[in-house]
Amino acid sequence: MSLPAVSSEALELLSASEVVDAHIESFVWSRVFGYDVNARHGRGPLGGWLFSQSDVPRMIEAGMTGGVFSIATNPFRRRRRRRDTLVRNVNRLRAALESSPRVAVVKGIGGYRQARADGKLACFLAVQGGNAIDGPDDLTSIPDDVISRITLVHLSRSPLGSSSAPGGWGPSGLTDLGRACVKAMNDRRIIVDLAHISRSGFWDALSVHDRSQPAIVSHTGVCAVHDSWRNVDDDQIKAIADTGGVVGIMFHTGFLGESLWAGRAEAVVRHVEHVIRVGGEGAVAIGSDWDGLIVPPVDLRTVSDFPLLVQLMLDRGLSPSTVQKALGANYLRVVEQVRPAL
Numbered sequence: 001m002s003l004p005a006v007s008s009e010a011l012e013l014l015s016a017s018e019v020v021d022a023h024i025e026s027f028v029w030s031r032v033f034g035y036d037v038n039a040r041h042g043r044g045p046l047g048g049w050l051f052s053q054s055d056v057p058r059m060i061e062a063g064m065t066g067g068v069f070s071i072a073t074n075p076f077r078r079r080r081r082r083r084d085t086l087v088r089n090v091n092r093l094r095a096a097l098e099s100s101p102r103v104a105v106v107k108g109i110g111g112y113r114q115a116r117a118d119g120k121l122a123c124f125l126a127v128q129g130g131n132a133i134d135g136p137d138d139l140t141s142i143p144d145d146v147i148s149r150i151t152l153v154h155l156s157r158s159p160l161g162s163s164s165a166p167g168g169w170g171p172s173g174l175t176d177l178g179r180a181c182v183k184a185m186n187d188r189r190i191i192v193d194l195a196h197i198s199r200s201g202f203w204d205a206l207s208v209h210d211r212s213q214p215a216i217v218s219h220t221g222v223c224a225v226h227d228s229w230r231n232v233d234d235d236q237i238k239a240i241a242d243t244g245g246v247v248g249i250m251f252h253t254g255f256l257g258e259s260l261w262a263g264r265a266e267a268v269v270r271h272v273e274h275v276i277r278v279g280g281e282g283a284v285a286i287g288s289d290w291d292g293l294i295v296p297p298v299d300l301r302t303v304s305d306f307p308l309l310v311q312l313m314l315d316r317g318l319s320p321s322t323v324q325k326a327l328g329a330n331y332l333r334v335v336e337q338v339r340p341a342l
Contacts, residue, residue, distance in 0.1 A: 010311040011063075013320050018116075020066040020328035021303075022248040022285045023126075023195070023219035025292030026054050027093050028072055035291075037069075038100040048301030053290035055303075056100055056121060062306040065328065066112060066122035068149065068218070069093060072292075073129035075156040083141050086132040090125065090143060097123050107146055108189075108342025109335050124148045124335070126193070126218075130160030135177055136184035148339060149191035151218060152178060152205065153198075161205075162198040164229050173201030179208045186210035191338050193218045194240070195248075195287075196230075206239055214245035214334045219287030221250060222274045225267075226257025234278050241279030244337060246330045248287025249275065252294035265300035269312050272326055281322045285331045 029035035029051050037055050044052025059067060071089045073082075097103045104115035106122045115122035126149040133139070133150070152158070152174070155165045160178035174182070182205050185192050192215045194202050209215050217240055221231040232240075232247065240247055249271045250256075253263030256271060275284040290296070290303060299308055313323045 006307045006311045007314075010314055011307060013314070013323060014063040014307055014310045014327070017063075017324045018066070018328035018332055019064045020068070020122075020331050021059075021064060021288050021290070022068050022216075022246070022331050023250070023287035023289050023292075024054055024067045024069050025072060025128075025289055027069055028293075029291055030093070030096060031089070037096055038103070043302055049295050050293050051291050053294075053296065053302045054288070056097070056103055058303045060102060060121055062303045064121065064303065064306070065116060066106075066124065068124040068126050069097065070126045070128045070151070071132075072154060073127065073132035075129065075131045075154065075158065082132050082134060083138050086127065086138070087141055087143060090146060093125060094146060105146065107144075107148060108339030109332065110340075110342055112332065112335065126150065128196075129154035130158035130178065130181065131156070133181060134159055136180050139181070139184050139188055139190065145188070145342065147190060148335065149193050149216075149218070150185060151193040151195050152181070153196050153201065155196065161201040163196055164198050165196070166229060172204075173198050174204035179204065182208050183210075186213055189213075189338050189342075191216060191334065195219050199236075202236055206243070209243070211243065213338050214243045215240060216245040216248070216285075216334060218248045219250035219289045220247060221255040221257070222247070222271050224278075225271050225274050226255065228255050228257075230255045237275055237278045237283065241283035244334070246283055246285040246334055247275045247279065248285040248331070250287050250289040250294070251296040251300055252289060253297055254295065256297070258297060260295045263295075263297040265297040265305070265309055266312055266316075267297060268300065268309060269316050272313065273316065273318070276322065281325055282330055282333070284326045285328075286326060
C-alpha cells in the first residue's frame with residue numbers, strides 16, 4: 001500500500017516541534033524475545049501487527065525527540081517477588097536504552113532539555129500496573145528516581161484497585177492501598193496515570209490526588225468517538241484537563257473504532273479533535289502504545305509512518321501551534337510541572 005504524500009509544510013512543522021510519544025511498550029518484546037530497541041527493525045513477519053512497530057533508530061528518523069518507555073508488570077507474579085522484579089526490570093530497560101550513544105534516559109524536564117541540547121533521544125521510564133507495587137514503601141526502592149510515571153492498574157485488578165477491562169472489576173475502585181500510593185506518588189513527584197483504570201477508580205484517584213499536580217491518561221481513546229470499555233468519557237476528559245493534565249490518544253484500531261484490517265490514521269485525529277473540543281488544546285497528547293500488542297491503522301503501522309499523522313492533523317484544520325501541543329509540548333508541560341528539578 002502506498003502512503004499519502006507528506007507535505008514540506010508538515011515535515012517542517014514536525015522538525016520544529018518537540019515530539020514525545022507518551023506511551024511505548026517495546027520493552028515487553030525485549031523481555032520475552034530479546035527485541036533490541038536500539039536496532040532498526042522493519043515491520044516484521046506480521047507487517048506491523050502486534051510488534052516490530054517502534055525502535056530508537058526509527059523514532060529518530062521519524063522526528064521523535066522523546067518517548068516514555070513503559071514496563072508492563074506480570075499480574076500473576078507472587079507478592080514477595082514483585083519489588084525485586086520491578087527493580088530488575090527498571091535496571092534492565094535503562095541499561096538497554098543507555099547502551100545507545102543516541103539515547104539519554106531522563107527523569108524530568110531538565111534532563112529532557114539537556115538531551116535535546118546534546119542531540120539525543122530523551123527516554124523517560126514508566127511502570128504500567130500496580131501489580132508491581134505492594135505499597136508506598138515500594139516506591140522508595142525504585143533506583144535513582146528514574147521512574148517518572150506509574151499507571152496504577154493494567155488489564156487486571158491489582159493491589160491498588162480495579163481495571164476497566166472485562167473481568168478486571170472489583171467491588172470498589174481504588175483500594176486503601178491504592179489511595180495511599182496516589183498520595184505517595186504525589187509526594188515523590190511521580191506522575192499519576194489513570195489509563196486502564198475502572199471509572200470508579202478514576203474518581204477515587206482524583207479525590208485524593210494533589211490538586212497542585214496534573215494527572216494524566218497516557219494512552220486511550222474517547223467514548224464519544226467510539227464507545228469502549230477501554231476509552232474515557234467527556235467527564236473524565238474534563239477532569240484531567242482541570243488538573244492541567246493530558247489525555248494521550250493511542251493507535252489501536254479496535255479502540256479507535258476502526259477495522260483491524262483497514263483502519264485509517266484519520267481516526268486518531270478524530271479522537272484528538274474530541275479531546276480538544278472537550279478539554280481544550282492543552283489537554284491532548286499522543287500515547288501510541290506501539291509494540292503493546294496493538295493493531296495500528298494500516299497507514300500508521302510503525303513509527304516510520306508518524307509524519308503522516310502531522311499531515312492529517314493539518315489537513316483537518318488544526319493550527320500548527322495546536323499540532324505542536326499535541327505532538328509533545330503538552331506532555332512536556334506536565335513533566336515540567338511535576339518534575340521541574342530533575
